[in-house]
Every structure is written in structure tokens, then in C-alpha cells.
Amino acid sequence: MDRARNPYTPNAGAPPRHLAGRASEVDDFRTLLRRLQRGYTEKSLVITGLRGVGKTVLLGEFQRIADDENWVAVETEVSKTTRFGPQMANLARRALLKTSPRARWSDRVAAAAAVVKSFSLTVQPDGSLTGGLDIAAEPGTADTGDLNEDLADLFEAVGRAAKAQDRGVVFLFDEVQFLGKPELEALIGAVHRTVQRQLPITFAGAGLPQLPGLAGDAKSYAERLFRFPTIGELPVEAAVDALVQPAHAEGVAYEDRAVEHIVAYTEGYPYFIQEYGRAVWDLAQGRSITHADATEAQTFVEADLDESFFKTRVQRSTPEELRYMRAMAELGPSPQKAADVAEVLGRTSEQVAPLRARLVSKGLLYTPRYGFARFTVPQFDRFMRRYMDLDAAPPA
């Protein structure tokens, strides 16, 4: 087919031509905004799932819904090196300026700006994050230096400004698993404050299945304010749509057997569907995409996936980490007991525990339940088995 018209989007965060199978999450988010706008309470959403299932795409969709509902959405991606306080100062400043441009500030917005400035100077005393806030900081608000207190003050102020404008503000955080426990707790506490005040402001997010070590009280508290829906592989019907609809919109059809082959190979994982769709589109010569095209494309798809998706995950791993993951791959795709992986390596659990902890902290593994670990990347076991032999040195 004409490569210039290839409708597939195998890139991180790239909005697909056809957003398949996410109607309920989209609907929940719209409902959340509408309820908060009316002063009702509703649990916010933190979407969790493995890599490549469409979390970032869904956050992008949330952004569009927010625009559509006349809310202000400010998006950010958390990383291990992000300094949370300054990041929040910046987001709040952006949110406020988007809620109402400087020239049209009412008293309410000006009061919120003074609080944002106060928060900003507390976390970044050199004033480098106060652009556009040419107003005196509000003493005694958001300036204790205790993140819990100050963030709640910040949310409350921005929420009041939004409400005065008949709007709402939502902070959208990607890669939430990189937030530390104190930061996540502060965020949860801030949302709690705004729920008590019935203000139209919240945060929603997406991240790997494991949220940062929240336990005990913090956890039950979080569960009263948030839902953590998991998204994953698409059910067959949605997987078929994700594959077929983009081509259909370009006037190209698939043979049923081609669809069956691709859906089976990809197991409904959105990223794999996009990668397969792109490859088979470029390869097909006829008027439609045939079963022969689909089977022929598979080797290219596998090579592309290795280059674009899998290898980038292992590039910063040490040989010991690679050997650990290879041993785990030997046991299959499901969550594996630490002791079983250690046994494949001929070591004890204690000996390999630091390795495992490092892989969790790098985001390559997560622990779905105590004593078990699972790959955060779908079909990673298959990749590791083709990438290296169990008892050979890892590729250089």
C-alpha cells in the first residue's frame, strides 16, 4: 500500500486513528469533571497498566475531554529526577494563567495568584518559577515548607479561582509510579482538601501497575479518593477494530484470516497492533491485506518491536540484571516467585534480592503481590528468550 497513507501509529503516546475499547474510562473521566463542576464528589482516576497498553494515549484523550468541558488541563510527565515541588509550582502557575489571562484577573484570581507565588517561592526561593505572577506573595499561605500543608493550600487557591470563573482545573500526571511516597501522599491530601471544599479541581494520572509503596493508612485513604482502573490488552472485538478501522478509513480491507493471525500474535496489545498494522500495510501489494501478507510481515514486526520497544528497555541494564530477567523469562509471562527465579539462577532469594529491587526501581519489573514479580512490558519473556541464551553471556 501507499506508505504515505499508512494510518498506523506505533509511537509512544501517539493518538491512534481509532481509539478502541476505552469507552468506559473516557466516560468515567467526563462524568468526573461534570460532577466536580457541580460541587458533587467523585473518585478521581489513576489509570494503571503495562507498557504499551495506551495509558499516555488515554491521558491525551482526558486532555481533550477537559478542553471540551471547558476545564483547564495541565499535563506533565514525572521522572525519577523531577523535583516535585517546583514541578507543582510550575503546573499551578500554568493552570492559573490558563484559567484567566493576567489582564482579566478578578480579585479571586489575583488572590490565588498570590498563593501560587507564595508556594513557588517556598519551593524555589530564587523566584525563577514566578513568571507572569507579578503580584506580592500571600504571607501565611502555602509557605510553611511542609509539602502536605502547602500543596493543599495551593490546590484550594487554584480551585477557588477556577470556580470563580465557572471552570475547573485538572492536573494530568503520566508515569505516576515515579512519584515518591511523600509526594503521592501530599497529592492525595491536597485532593482531600478540595473535596471537603467542593472545589472543581483534581488530579488524574497514569502509571505502571504498582503505585509507589503506598501502604496501610495512606492506602485506604487513597482508595477513598481515587480509583485505580487497570487497562490492558484489548478484548478481541476492540483489537479487531483497532487493526481494521484505520485501514477502513483509507478504503483498505483485511481478509478475515489476516485479522485473526494479527490479533492472535499481538494478543490485543495496542502497541503491537499498531506496529503490525504499519508493517503489513507497507508490505501488502494488492487491493486488500491478505493472510499471506500478515504471515510474511511477522518477521519484520518482530524485528521492529525488538528495535523500537524491547531493546530500549534493556539498554541500561547490567549483565546481572539481564541474567535475572532471562531467568525469569524462562518461567513464562506470568508473575513469578522470587524464590523460583533464584533457583533458575542457582542462587538463593537473599542473594538476588538487591538485583530484583533494582529492576523494580528501574521500572522493568513490578510486584503484583508480595513475593512475586512480573515484567512491566507485555511479551517481555518472549523477547528475552530470543535476545539471549539462559547460560550464555548477554549480547554486548
Ligand SMILES: Nc1ncnc2c1ncn2[C@@H]1O[C@H](COP(=O)(O)OP(=O)(O)O)[C@@H](O)[C@H]1O
Ligand atoms: N485504545 C487504543 N486503540 C488503538 N491503539 C492504541 C490505543 N491505545 C494506545 N494505542 C497505541 O498503542 C501505542 C502505545 O500507547 P501509549 O499510550 O504510548 O502506551 P503506554 O503509555 O501505556 O505505554 C501507541 O502506538 C498508540 O497509538
Ligand SMILES: [Mg+2]
Ligand atoms: Mg506512556
